Amino acid sequence: MAPDPSAVNQLAVNLLDANSLLAAFGALGIAAILFAETGLLVGFFLPGDSLLFTAGLLCTTSKNGVHLNLAAVLACAVVGALAGAQVGYVIGQKGGKTLLAKSKNKHLQQGAARAEEILAKYGYAKAIVLARFIPVVRTVLNPMAGALNVPVKVFTLWQVVGGLIWSIGVTLAGYALGSSIPSIDKYLLPIIALIVVISVIPIALELLRSRKHSASAE
Template sequence: MGVFLVLFAETRLLVGFFLPGDSLLFTAGLLCTAHAGDKVHLSLLLVLVAAVAGAVAGAQTGFWLGRRGGRALLARTTNRYLVEGTARARRFLARYGHGRAIVLARFVSVVRTVINPLAGALEVPAGTFALWQVAGGLLWAVGVTVAGYLLGSSIPGVDRYLLPIVGIIVVASLMPVALEVRRSRRAGVPSRRRDRDGAVDR
């Protein structure tokens, strides 16, 4: 139940980017193995069902919330971060196409949280979104969980290294976001310099 609730919140609510989706799935996979120890041992089948259900239901709910109220919010918002985030989402969808963008977003922390309501607000076709978010949800939830399970099955006492492993996963999931922010800031520096130079010339 905990796996379902966390993934549902992470993929539905805009505040969900604080929740540890990748690390939770990987850790749950580890705890499904025989080497996980006697204190906590989860059922792989139940974890997979809860993970897929939470990821799919959360994304679909986020999409419909964006479809119902997102357009009006974006039309009147003056929040710089929301405006910039919407612009990046537009570019992301245009660059990769709806299908690839929705699937790829599953594997990037923060992006998988905001892409669902923004896809609804930006009028991505409902059928297209449903098809690709289910495909991406299956690939992400099952893939990350099974990766943790396979690692735990192959390394005895892997639970002793749980914290370093989770730390690596968190850093890896945030790396694409950090690189995108850095690229955006670098791209913005020349334009600001041109604005200042133009102001001086005038």
């Protein structure tokens, strides 16, 4: 019996490719991916920014038969982003520093150090909101906040503010671009590639900053 092509596509999904994730899982996949990226330390590599932007674009057009509903995308994005951050905070309360200390992943370690630095430099409110826009940092700041005993009411308030601005803002940016360019489906692949490059820039800057800091400390 020949395998079902749709099942094969599901198994072949690329976790680093926003378009592949959306084609395989649709709007519900957005909630799952954002939950993992913002709530579980293992999700630090997931493409949150490009996923949201691409989802916004796909609400105005279709790619390989994928077309999304804006209301469903926004709802799933908000639920995933807010629930993930809150779970990450609880994980931090229950032993986040221990988990980070045991991790041998250098990106997580650098992200944790940066998250702690941002919390100390900007204060709880600004740090929690700012972290939403920095890949890796938005993964580790939530458990770090729990481990550092940031008051739960303060964390919850500002993670909701930051989560709403980030999830809704990036999605609507993609939607606005898709709505303003006629026949945007012709340019979808180059646009998605550009968004991926842009989303990697903060990671590159953080890595460069970490290397400079390590060199100056020697």
